[in-house]
Amino acid sequence: MKNEHKPIIGITMGDPASIGPEIAVKALLNPVMYDICRPILVGDARVFEDITSRLKLNAVIHPVASVQDAKFRLGTIDVYDLANVDLATLRFGEISAMAGEAAFASVKTVIDLALADEIDATVTGPINKKSINEAGHHFAGHTEIYAHFTNTKKYGMLLVEDNLKVIHVSTHVSLRQACDLVKKDRILEVIELLHNGLISLGETNLKLGVAGLNPHAGDSGLFGTEDDEEILPAVEEARRRGFDVEGPVPADTLFSKAATGYYGGVVAMYHDQGHIPFKLTGFQWNAAKQQMDSVKGVNITMGLPIIRTSVDHGTAFEIAGKGVASPDAMVLAIESAVQLAKNRRKSLLPA
Template sequence: MADPRPIVGITMGDPAGNGPEITVKALADATLYDRCRPIVVGDAKMLEQAKGFVSHPEIVINPVFAVEEAKFEAGTIDVYQLDLIADVKEFKIGEVSAEGGNAAFQSVKKVIELAMDGEIDATVTNALNKEAMNLALAPKGMHFDGHTEIYATYTHTKKYTMMLAHHDFRVVHVSTHVGLREACDRVKTPRILECIELANDACKNLGIERPRVSVAGLNPHCGENGLFGMEEINEIGPAIEIAKARGIDAIGPCPPDSVFSEMHGGWYDICVCMYHDQGHIPTKVLGFNFDRKTQSWKAVEGVNITLGLPIIRTSVDHGTGFALAGKGTSNERSLVNAIDYALRMAAGRKARSQS
């Protein structure tokens, strides 16, 4: 009988950051193997080093050179070996380097290839450092703003967006990694409509039959009927009306200063945001919790999902943690959540394809 557990490819992230150690911590939980068959894509030597950082000497790191060689057994971490770091002892943890950036990039490129070839069912990414990656890519005449653009390029996807999620609090973005002035210029009806449709489809893949898609305004108080700006009247409102005509339960434009409290209260399933920080700030306020008394992070949760791709991609919603790398104190919860979100989306896609 075929193994029903989905195969999930997990990139190690920038090896100078905390990706390898949170990966070991997450995969040390034997119950994860009840839900899926995880395989890390990266460098086994860095995972072996990370074992020492997080005090899991019992874990066996198993380098493989093909997915079918993986054991997929609790207590063993299978690593699709790319041999990316020349000398682990000389490689500096917590520092930006072209070697680390190249390792992170090659891990992402390979996990995409595996998913596109149907060898794995979903992909999950640890954080990469954009500066390090582009240091490595510059001599090749290449540049990427981040994971989302890498995935779009290598899956040949034109219509895509970023979704952030903290449990059932979800946001998608009309624009992400551009300056705020340019972000305002990108608030246009076709792009907003595209994001509404992607948001609606994502919720259906999560098993929500009739998603309630709120759409945030751009200006204070949604422009007050043009007093503070015309984008709600000229661009956002028309996109909502087209979406409604296509059968989507789109609501708005909603005032940005209240829509997130409403969604947190269960009014909506997802919110379409007009720019990067409009969606990131409320999501991270909910998911990132720093304890004043202990001076430590109680929780660093949240999941980043790329919508519109032919494959599934989820990610941790935090950076590389260079300052924490090597200390073994980084919280793996965001990675575990990202894996669980990937599994939900894989199950949802499968169910929709069979209906």
């Protein structure tokens, strides 16, 4: 494949006090990344230079003022330089408005580049929500930032790791509020987002499972009425519209079946219902070393006019700057972005 045919992938710095810059650089030391795409980091070039020098990573940081100036060459890492971090005051693992502002600016910039068709897809590093909010940007997370700046009303968080593909009815709200958000129209909306997401990923198993909210999916109203009054009607309507979908299925049964590939994707009712089984699958904790050996899993925002994938782990402030962070999830996020960009390009070709 000629270089110009490879998708251009914009990758945000994440919080500069986190493992974000480290995993971004480590991921781009993998030759496969340059075989499949043209990656460009977005953030402060000095932050990447510092982490590269500090950890003795074999790469040269190449600051650029435009995407057109990038070299896209293994060993030379292009950075769309925002020059907005004060290295003298930056401290690994510390929450600060300065770090939050820098992280937010990298996200906003990569969104703008994608909307302007200067890049084909975006990948985000981890941010700290408190730092973002201390900087004056009152968003619950990346998903909400993307939805706001792309003027997207219907969207969902899709997690992908091997056989397990999970989308959520609600995410960053209290558990009490999450129960109130279990409504037929929203569930139906998310079923459609999941179906379309699987197609965009090139998946062929389109059988969907919808989790119940209550224990035993309510057990015919004994443990709550939401399963019968909101979830079941949504599933029945989805079937009428042609979707291959089952539910509500008790969550303790649903995810064990989904992990084997029985379902192509599943709908979780709230954040932890989907994230806990997902991270049990993708995260490998080393008890002896007291650290993660591997952190896998990709977060994809469905419903946007642009492509956004992300690592599905946090800032890991406790290990920032120590050189032990795994780039596995970042590599997977970039690979997913490339696949989505290729499939989108195919869908735009004339029949």
